[in-house]
Amino acid sequence: LAPGYSMPAAAPAPEAREAPAVPDSEEAEAVELEGELPGALAADQASMQSVLVRQGRNRYRVRVPQGLKEATFGNLADFLAAQMLPPGIPPSELRLISKGKTASRDDRLGDDGMKEMSVMLLFREGFHVAAEGARWMSEKEEELAKVEAKLASLSKRVEANFSDAETSLQLAEVSDFIETLLQSVDSVRVNSMKLPLMQELQERATKANERLQELRK
Numbered sequence: 001l002a003p004g005y006s007m008p009a010a011a012p013a014p015e016a017r018e019a020p021a022v023p024d025s026e027e028a029e030a031v032e033l034e035g036e037l038p039g040a041l042a043a044d045q046a047s048m049q050s051v052l053v054r055q056g057r058n059r060y061r062v063r064v065p066q067g068l069k070e071a072t073f074g075n076l077a078d079f080l081a082a083q084m085l086p087p088g089i090p091p092s093e094l095r096l097i098s099k100g101k102t103a104s105r106d107d108r109l110g111d112d113g114m115k116e117m118s119v120m121l122l123f124r125e126g127f128h129v130a131a132e133g134a135r136w137m138s139e140k141e142e143e144l145a146k147v148e149a150k151l152a153s154l155s156k157r158v159e160a161n162f163s164d165a166e167t168s169l170q171l172a173e174v175s176d177f178i179e180t181l182l183q184s185v186d187s188v189r190v191n192s193m194k195l196p197l198m199q200e201l202q203e204r205a206t207k208a209n210e211r212l213q214e215l216r217k
Contacts, residue, residue, distance in 0.1 A: 030057035037075055049114065052118045080121070092124075094121060137194065154174070154215065185202045
């Protein structure tokens with residue numbers, strides 16, 4: 001009932017690493033997607049311009065109707081996060097490399113005369129640690145739901161004066177789990193989009209702990 005806790009291991013953190021946004025697997029197939037940035041075709045363009053985004057074996061081709069000199073890397077990052085990458089990855093975690101340098105959000109995609117360009121997609125430092133944290137949080141949410149149900153059942157026994165040695169043992173197991181969870185939750189890193197869920201997990205654990213203390217009086 002009281003699972004052991006192990007912190008997600010943080011690998012040595014280079015500034016960014018070229019790794020898939022989904023769990024790495026030899027069986028995973030390369031992704032090839034096409035899309036188009038919002039915007040009207042520029043009047044001075046003879047043909048549609050585009051960006052080829054390379055991320056590991058994955059390829060994302062994005063058409064840019066307004067032209068490379070009008071669209072920014074911020075526009076591209078927002079589009080990739082919203083339309084092409086797995087859900088839950090914020091644009092702030094994307095690192096786009098163009099001509100050997102990390103592009104800023106305000107940088108233009110290209111210059112006059114360019115028809116197509118290629119950029120590399122990496123993830124910023126800490127992204128994979130945050131992904132591990134999100135998995136940890138998901139697992140603890142499921143475990144806490146079971147503990148909450150168990151605590152409700154134990155509450156009925158205590159309130160009905162049916163408490164015995166087994167009840168005390170199970171309350172102790174619940175206490176161990178909740179104590180470990182509350183000690184760990186502040187140390188696990190998640191990205192900004194997951195912070196409200198982490199706060200909700202902490203609040204549920206705190207509420208369960210308060211109920212537990214009432215039963216053990």
